[in-house]
Amino acid sequence: MTDSTPRRVRVRAPELVGKGGWLNTGDRQYTLSDLRGRIVVLDFWTFCCINCLHVLDELRELEEKHADTVVVIGVHSPKFAHEAEHAAVVDAVERYGVEHPVLDDPELATWKQYAVRAWPTLVVIDPEGYVVAQHAGEGHVHAIERLVTELEAEHGAKGTLRRGDGPYVAPEPEPTTLRFPGKALVLPGGTFLVSDTTRHQLVELAADGETVVRRIGSGARGFADGTAQTAAFNEPQGLALLDGTAVVVADTVNHALRRLDLATGEVTTLAGTGRQWWQGSPTSGPAREIDLSSPWDVALFADRVWIAMAGVHQLWAYDPAGGTAQAFGSGGGTVAVTAGTTNEGLVDGPGPQAWFAQPSGLAATADRLWLADSETSALRWVDLDGTVRTAVGTGLFDFGHRDGPAGQALFQHPLGVTALPDGSVAVSDTYNHALRRYDPSTGQVTTLATDLREPSDAVLVDEDIVVVESARHRLTRLRLPQEAVRVESVAHRTRRAATEVAQRLQLDVIFQAPAGQKPDTRYGPSTRLLVSSTPPGLLLKGEGADTDLSRTLELEPGITEGVLHVSAMAASCDDGTDNPYPACHVHQQDWGVPVRLTEGGADRLPLVLAGMDDSAG
Known part of the structure; x- marks a missing residue:
């Protein structure tokens, strides 16, 4: 009888340690042995990172669908000094509606043990305590869901799967008027409109800034037009006054712009489909037909609503039908990119060449x-x-x-x-x-x-x-x-800890098309690699763009520390000889890798590009 169980390379999972301790567990401290028998998904995240916030939203469906077999553990691994403060992590867990245990790891101890290189990174541990998959970047939950289904069947048959309730314990809600408000606006009558982000509402406050005049939105996470009582938002942020009678709202997690009629409280959708924009999606067109990505703020500038599109490091703009600010209430309109390449960084110049990094205000x-x-x-x-x-x-x-x-x-x-x-x-x-x-x-x-x-x-x-x-x-x-x-x-x-490297360094970006897809070579090379550094003089050789995902870098021996900025892209299409029009996909990942030049340092730097299906071994 042939064994049909998938073969995977398994490595014993390192222990979970973090000086900040555990959140969302009712003060209980956990070890991996406590989770034996469950499928564990570690989410290495930091709360400043928009890609990490995207993954939190992607994980919600997985957590709900496999609630009795899967335990998601957030491992908070800070970038900024403020993010290493325990109280700030506690706030962030509530602010973003994290409904699973979180290990606060301010010193990056678990990050280092799992050799994580980028935010976010997801690691899957099987019921016997072995690492069976690791994915950097967002957009991998569909592959992890397939792996979870396989693991459920495999370990259910072996008797090593343990079903039941998870370790998550919800914190007690706080009775404040606002809860992690995001942005504010002064209305023509002197009152304030505030995006009450964590409660998924807009709140109008009196001129004293405290007394509630009215709430707009049901308060439940969702995406629905309607009255002030029935409309639904999802972590709204930015607000901009249009013509004195309406406000445009950056409905961040719904990836949409909404319009609030100040007189009636009616909420309608101006732009966005509710789906997140991905590489290869249209970047201009009818506003209600184009995907957006985490719009964080909005402002009326030169008769257009400019959008801080934090999710893709760009600025976009919404043009009303008719091309005038007075036409915002008439429906229709278009959206288009105005500045930014989607590469993350700080580069000035003409809008199409500029780089941003989560524009948020x-x-x-x-x-x-x-x-x-x-x-x-x-x-x-x-x-x-x-x-x-x-x-x-x-x-x-x-x-x-x-x-x-x-x-x-x-x-x-x-x-x-x-x-x-x-x-x-x-x-x-x-x-x-x-x-x-x-x-x-x-x-x-x-x-x-x-x-x-x-x-x-x-x-x-x-x-x-x-x-x-x-x-x-x-x-x-x-x-x-x-x-x-x-x-x-x-x-x-x-x-983040620096990687010790040699003066001559082989950079290898590893990409394997997901199962059922193949590289898209119909119009030439399907890959692109862009490398730069901070400070700029760190690289003697290897800077710039090319189609090969492997490159030899030479570092300036007089500069002992810096950051390598690596941006990789690969295209793949659904594999099927009977399909003349296969669906195609673009996979992109950006890394900032701190390096330290040392004698005896690593002479190879491998980076795994989003899209690789790690569930097959």
Whole structure:
């Protein structure tokens, strides 16, 4: 009799350790032996990362469908200094509706044990405690679901599968008026409209910023147009006033723009399909037919609604039918990319060539669109001609709290930006818990206020500025001070451990088309590899773009530490000789790999490109 059980390379799973302990378990501490008999999916994530947030949403269906066999464990592995604070992880778990146990690993101990290189990474452990699959990036849950089904059958037959309730224990809900609010808007009557993100609602507050006037949305996670009572949102964020009678809402996890009629409370959909945009999808067309990806903020600039499309590191714009701002209520309209390549980083220049990293806050003036580019901890702007420029910020891995000349100043993952009357801008410097100010006339950055808990937005009211203190669940009114508060300068780099490498390094991006697909070579090479570095002088050889997924790199021996930026793409199509029009797929992954040049360091750097089906061995 032939054994039909799939053969897999199995490695004993390292223990789960984290100095911060466990969340969502009712204070119980777990080891892998406690989970023996269950299929365990480890989700290595950090709460600043939009791709990690996408994976949280992808996992919901898997968790529900296989609730009695699968245990998802989030392993929180911080990038920013703020993300290593236990209280911030507790907040993030509630903010994003994480309904599985989370191990807080501020020192990246488990990350290192599993040789993880990128956020997010998913690892599957079988019921006997062996690692059977590892996937970097998002979009892999469909492959993991197939593997889970196989493991259920295999270990059910062997008697090694244990069914039952999982270790998740829901925390007690907190009775606050707002819960992790995201953005705010001053309405024509002087009231505030706030995106009550975690409760999936919009809340109108009286001019005191505290009294509830009305709530819009059912409060249940969903995607439905309708009345103020029946409409449904999914973690809404950005808000922009259109013509005084309506507001456009960035409905982030629904990947959509919604329209709120202020008079009636009616909610309709302006743009998006409810599906997430993927590489190869259309980037322009009728607004209701084009997929979007985690729109985080919106602003009316040059008669279009500009969109901070955090999920793909771009700016898009919604054009109303008729091409005028007054036509926003008439339905129709189009969407299109205005800036960004989908590569993650900080590159200025013409819009189509610029790189962003999770743009998350927008503010328009007559001649500039300011934006908070959160993952590069940068303040940037777009000119009327579409050129992208940077005021403050240097890249993905440098952040901190430092005032002074713009070239030396540092932010830490800002989410909001507010145009001030004198031409300067206030920055909601989220992970520094501060409100900062950049003055273009002097090129100086100062601190306006500190001790704000994760400020995510701010709006002007007369001579005051009202700050959305997201992690304090409230609006806080401040008088704009004449002089900045002095704070001690702090600079950080990403906490991820550096990989020790040799001066000559073989980079291999490993790609295998998923089961049932084959590389798409109909029009030439199906792959592309782009390599750069920080600092730019780190690479003596190997920088640039080519179609080969393997490349020899030579590093500058005089530069001992830096970051290799690797972006890889591969195309594959459904394999079937009887299908003349196969469905095709684009797989893309970006890595930032901190490296340290050492004698005896590794001479090969393997990176696995999203799309590889690790369930087959």
